[in-house]
Amino acid sequence: MQEQAHLLGSPELANPFLSPEFTLALGRCRREVRIAVVREEGEPVAFFPFQRTRLGVGRAIGLGVSDSQGLVHRPGFQWDARELLQACRLAVWEFDHLVEGQKPFEVGVVRTFPSPVIDVDQGYAAYLGQLRSRSPKFARTTLAKERKLGRDVGEVRYIHDERNPEALRTLMAWKSAQYRRTGRSDRFAHPWIARLVHQLFHTRTPSFAGLLSVLYAGGRPVAAHFGLRSEHVLACWFPAYDTAYAKFSPGLALHLRMAEGAAAEGLAYLDLGRGEKEYKDSLKTRDLSVSEGWVTRRHPVAFGHRARRAPVRALRNTVLSRPELFDPADRLLKHMGKARQIKIAPHRFSNSDEQ
Incomplete structure (x- = not known):
């Protein structure tokens, strides 16, 4: 499905972070990795990789390190996001790099970002x-x-x-x-x-x-x-x-x-x-555009997870989007990093700007 995606009108699915090889490699490093397979008349029509805690909190595969997330599917396949979560025993599914063209998940989008x-x-x-x-x-x-x-x-x-x-x-x-x-x-x-x-x-x-x-x-x-x-x-x-x-x-x-x-x-x-x-x-x-947010079911675990995570994401995004906040925050982080490096190994690294 992924190899043919660019030819069948879904080029966003061609990203290697959506490849089965990435999910399988992550599964060898993290126990909570799962792959849901959606079938129609016995044939696979979609694959949904995710990570799941014992409480039913779901995260996009590789959340925090993956730059492309979503459901890999055949052209024209439609799905109900909350039905998918229920079938996967998830109360919530969190993402931070949802690719374009995932309309059923867009109900949970909080913010969209450019990806050059x-x-x-x-x-x-x-x-x-x-x-x-x-x-x-x-x-x-x-x-x-x-x-x-x-x-x-x-x-x-x-x-x-x-x-x-x-x-x-x-x-x-x-x-x-x-x-x-x-x-x-x-x-x-x-x-x-x-x-x-x-x-x-x-x-x-x-x-x-x-x-x-x-x-x-x-x-x-x-x-x-x-x-x-x-x-x-x-x-x-x-x-x-x-x-x-x-x-x-x-x-x-x-x-x-x-x-x-x-x-x-x-x-x-x-x-x-x-x-x-x-x-x-x-x-x-x-x-390109990628989005972050949550898809939730009516479940206490979902409410608790979103209540805990939403303020942190909102604060971070506010700082990143406003130069008057980001610039001093960035300088403070670099100052702290410089002090830490001087304490650990003063001879190893220079203080040149990042590129």
Whole structure:
């Protein structure tokens, strides 16, 4: 169903986070993973992956790390959201990256967000031409910094599909350091997330792969990214770089190389994921939409879960959407992260801005 989705009018279902491989890998790391199968006349017509607590609280598969969520179905399939929840013994189902085209779930949408993408279906040259036309200074500066990286550090080399596990460990160390110095929670401090990434790194099928891309300079890695690839979409997930080379903006150079590699593989676009970042605005060609919210049944567990979660989400979204609140909050987190890093390892990391 997913492999044919782009041909049958549901391109949003082509995202690799909706692939069976992602759900199966997560199921090896989290016990509460379930997959509901909807059948008509004995034939499967839809698949609904979810996570369920013993009390019947349901969450989208990979909530917190998945950038695309929903029900994978045949074209034209209709369903009743609350009947589906009842069949799955769920009082509530929470999502934060619901894809477009999931109308029965839209009754529970609280807020919708842009998810920027880089279209490469016309080839990398066409994309780069658009980028130069739309953001000439950004394109010129990024390409010039990559050339300077080659002159100052050594030959720049890009590997689109790096299979060396040591490179993945390097990326995860960089990302953990980035989380800490910016005051964010370190995702890789959660053992199940680290296990999931390793599982996906070793997962390869004709229609899915965990993809590690690395930019080298002078024989050493300077930027890397780990994401998921389906037949038509590269979902960007964990980008990071060595802060010793921050002045060369290696993360931006890496994203351009990734776009070139994705185009060469015949992919349609790179999904940069929800979240307002300056580099995403500069690189993107358009936005998709993803939503967050809850679908609930009339059940005390549903009322309790929503009462507990709604204020937290509302506060976070208010801060993220208002610069007068986000900027000081972001500075405070970075200040706390910097103080924590100085206390832990004052010699290891620089204080350069994130890209």
